[in-house]
Amino acid sequence: MCMAWTGNLIDIQKFSEGGTDLNIRLAYTKLGDTITTSQPIKDPEAIESAGKMFQLGFFSPVNSTYRYVGIWYSNISASTPVLWVANRNKPINDSSGMMTISEDGNLVVLNGQREVLWSSNVSIGFNQSTAQLTDDGNLVLKAGPNGNLEWQSFQQPTDTYLPKMRLSANARTGNKTLLMSWRSSSDPSVGNFSAGVNPLGIPEFFIWYNGHPFWRSGPWGGQNFTGKPGMSTSVYLSGFTPQDEGDGTFTLSSIQDPAFRLTYVLTSHGKLTEQYWDYGKGGWKYDWEAPSIECDIYGKCGSFGSCDEHNSPICRCLKGFVPKNQDEWKKGIWTSGCVRMTSLQCDRIKNGSEVGKEDGFMKLEMMKVPTFAEYWSYPSSEQECKDECLRNCSCVGYSYYNGFGCMAWTGNLIDIQKFSEGGTDLNIRLAYTELVADNKRNMKVIISMSVIVGAIAMFICVFFSWKWMATHRERKLTSEETLSFKTREAQETVFDGNLPENVREVKLEPLFKLQILETATNNFDISKKLGQGGFGAVYRGKLPDGQEIAVKRLSKTSGQGLEEFMNEVAVISKLQHRNLVRLLGCCVEGEEMMLVYEYMPNKSxxxxxxxxxxxxxxxxxxxxxxxxxxxxxxxxxxxxxxxxxxxxxxxxxxxxxxxxxxxxxxxxxxxxxxxxxxxxxxxxxxxxxxxxxxxxxxxxxxxxxxxxxxxxxxxxxxxxxxxxxxxxxxxxxxxxxxxxxxxxxxxxxxxxxxxxxxxxxxxxxxxxxxxxxxxxxxxxxxxxxxxxxxxxxxxxxxxxxxxxxxxxxxxxxxxxxxxxxxxxxxxxxxxxxxxxxxxx
Structure with missing residues (x-):
């Protein structure tokens, strides 16, 4: 039985035997903002920054009894994330832990046996130093008479980026300041994912999985990262800027006010999320995350392959290229990428073959450009950028980004993605014959479209004439007869082996009128669309009696969809079970074929x-x-x-x-x-x-x-x-x-x-x-x-x-x-x- 008390606790007595356990709620003891040799913090004590922005103390993750030293936001009523962890790889087994200054001046975390589980591990040279928690969320260690900065937690972040933190990478030494994910929500030890700046070429923000690229932001375009158009504008307003330190080091920094409480967290699943504190609603708000779709995964389509989530399949070779491994490509394994069909002019010269006309470029719009872009400072216009790329035999593509300048690529083009908005233009170098062939294909398309448009216009005239005449005679087939006919027509191709007797004649009731379903779905408005498959689309609708439905509408161009439609009519119309989706009816009218299901509000x-x-x-x-x-x-x-x-x-x-x-x-x-x-x-x-x-x-x-x-x-x-x-x-x-x-x-x-x-x-x-x-x-x-x-x-x-x-x-x-x-x-x-x- 649970007993609880409010107010003052009166008449408490300690027994030598018997009685029951009494748990007294205690608040953290806050000891200013400083840790010294004479003033350590012991579990469950904590220190708080001078402006009461942050706290540092002991905590246990969810579903864990281990104790860690961490930093979190102060004075937030809702559950607040832990922003930094000291002893992330060596937890304390009980509540006997302590953070203090050691004899050599380092900041250390000790367990009950006074074993060092974590240390700032710097050579200080003084036996006296002081650790202070600032209003930026930074734990700084200072020593000496002048208070020289010896170490700071911002130099060793865990999974969270805070305003005024600097993520750096040195192309010469390979040294990087990285975010490192937790192993899981209950284990803050170093996980599989890391994130930070890649200094090679134009700076980009990367997420790595065990050291291998997993996602990238696209190159820095002067004001934003060009490969993440969905990023909140707060990213740019916060003053993010990559800086070249002159010694091969690139640094990503921000001047955002820490009071805004904006963070970027690398989750244990490899997603970078932007979240900030909504003071009005008193809760955390999540603006975006990356990667968010399948095409965001690094190198999804291999070299010279482009990924578009709106296509099926999502990967396609660029024009002028074909899959390197046709068998793998057909199986949906795209990482082998694509190869060029026709050699470029420089390659033809090297091989001693006929040179032909000069190469040209094919423009791709609204793209996430490939990785490892080079910045060419001397071309001052797009035309100069193009000309310089043509003169350079190694250049296979270029992009001119307004306000930034000329980007160029050599070698294989990897991690290209098509956006529905944003992005930038990417120009791919192709042999002249490929461009001519493409223009011829375009001309054929234009001619074909002209013929088709003319045929459609003629068809419309014939159709309305026929429809006027059709209103004066009876229809020869009812909707039920049409469905029965199409079922019999499809039976031999739908089923393997002989058909059971009870499937030979399928009649499905009720039959919905097309007008009813058009009204229910607001004429199949895009806002009602729930999903898309090879058969066609699924729409949410509401019948006149208020019942919500899901309408599977067969695409007129889908041969596979017709077979699936007839198969589903024959199969699911005979099934009734609480763990099978219920088919309410169908619609067969003219060329329209639809199935009507119960609506599932929680999707899949x-x-x-x-x-x-x-x-x-x-x-x-x-x-x-x-x-x-x-x-x-x-x-x-x-x-x-x-x-x-x-x-x-x-x-x-x-x-x-x-x-x-x-x-x-x-x-x-x-x-x-x-x-x-x-x-x-x-x-x-x-x-x-x-x-x-x-x-x-x-x-x-x-x-x-x-x-x-x-x-x-x-x-x-x-x-x-x-x-x-x-x-x-x-x-x-x-x-x-x-x-x-x-x-x-x-x-x-x-x-x-x-x-x-x-x-x-x-x-x-x-x-x-x-x-x-x-x-x-x-x-x-x-x-x-x-x-x-x-x-x-x-x-x-x-x-x-x-x-x-x-x-x-x-x-x-x-x-x-x-x-x-x-x-x-x-x-x-x-x-x-x-x-x-x-x-x-």
């Missing part, structure tokens, strides 16, 4: 699971309920429905969440009806990273194929990370391989998402990881059935078998690669298709 599981700000809403109890719900939906598909369905595309984006975060399996466009036995197909479809080995390699699929996908999904739910985040691991491991490695090392706790790490549920979490590894075993016969998985989850089966080595232990795709739906003919060249439905 990945929108929570992989969002650093929202994943906290999924505690372990909620995640376990989601795992169970997915399992019960799969059991219904495999065993309990009138049809036996194999989903074939189970992944987080296809798990929708209702208003109570209950899971519902969606997107049955790739599902197949099975008689319960293994089925062979010559067309493999699904999502890389989730497809079982026997299906991906041989085209054989069964219920155990869905079990494999569920195993990967289960590992993602427990770890809170995408498959792709492990592809950049220094051991080149997939998520499955990483889990298997930790399992064999007995360190499976390292896989668990810090947001759910809790000793009280550790056994249940580890059991789920064990089950996940059983599901992804290489041989289908070794994987448990879904009914067995449910018994394992609920501990009805207590002793679990030892998992065998999983499939795909090594990584299958490139750094940061998102899963891509593939379609391939067995023993033939792959054909890529997309079936990526966003959360509805």
């Amino acid at each position: 599981l990945d929108a929570f699971l992989f969002d650093s700000l929202r994943k906290g809403q999924l505690d372990w109890e909620r995640r376990f309920d989601i795992i169970n719900g997915i399992c019960r939906g799969l059991l219904y598909l495999h065993r309990d429905s009138r049809l036996r369905i194999i989903h074939r595309d189970l992944k987080p984006s296809n798990i929708l969440l209702d208003h109570e975060l209950n899971p519902k399996i969606s997107d049955f466009g790739l599902a197949r009806i099975s008689g319960g036995n293994e089925v062979n197909t010559t067309r493999v479809v699904g999502t890389f990273g989730f497809m079982s080995p026997e299906y991906l390699m041989e085209g054989r699929f069964s219920e155990k194929s869905d079990v494999f996908s569920f195993g990967v999904l289960l590992l993602e739910i427990v770890s809170g990370r995408k498959n792709a985040h492990f592809y950049s691991n220094e051991h080149a491991l997939s998520l499955i391989g990483f889990a298997w490695k930790l399992w064999n090392e007995g360190d499976i706790a390292a896989l668990v998402d810090p947001a759910i790490s809790d000793p009280c549920v550790e056994v249940e979490i580890f059991r789920c990881i064990h089950i996940g590894l059983l599901c992804v075993q290489e041989l289908a016969k070794d994987r448990p059935a879904v009914s067995t998985i449910i018994s394992m989850l609920n501990s009805e089966i207590v002793d679990l078998p030892t998992p065998k080595k999983p499939a795909f232990v090594e990584r299958q795709t490139s750094l940061g690669t998102e899963a891509t739906t593939q379609s391939q003919k067995i023993n033939s060249i792959n054909n890529v298709t997309i079936s990526d439905l966003k959360g509805r």
